[in-house]
Amino acid sequence: MNISLDTLDEACSRRITRRDELNRTLEGISEALKYPEISLKINCVPLGIPEQDLCRVAFLARDYKVHVRFIEMMPIGMGKEFHGVSEKELLGILGKKLPRFSPYVGEPLGNGPCHYYDVDGFSGKIGFISAVSHKFCGECNRIRLTSQGFLKTCLQYAAGRDLRAMIRSGGSDEELKAVILEALAEKPDGHAFGGSLEKQKEDKTEKLCMAQIGG
């Protein structure tokens, strides 16, 4: 189970999420912790604002059996307005307050691109999903179906197929399958974050926000 939690500071949470629901999120986490058979992961996107107090979020993995994963902000939609924090910068920030880190080398935890660290005395692990500084597009097997029924084959691009329109115009299962395979064959090789805006316009870079994409 993945839960988004970008900060434990109430005012900062209000600013990031535009709602006053931090306590409800924490109640949800407490409830989930009652079921040790559920692997619980906290997802945190560092935004480069000190009030976020990322070390405080990381310490959840010391105090509870949860993995805390830091996800690099991708410059998609509103994400372009933030500088974000790279994995290297973040390791520097966490290293000032957390005990000794060492890369986790055990059985893979999940099927995703997250890499983990063991931290002395912590119950859970600290993970990093660093799509920008540690590009992992070469191993990407992800596609997404948006709430509007658009099959997206890469987060950065508007590439894909409008499956909802096809279904609503009476497309058969076979036609649908053929279109999905066609879209998969055209899946972009990877992102080009950091490319010029001109290039991104030519590239048909995604203009939607992550919340609209479901990324």
Ligand code: SF4
């Ligand atoms: S190929 Fe696209 S969806 Fe996959 S990891 Fe790269 S940017 Fe993300």
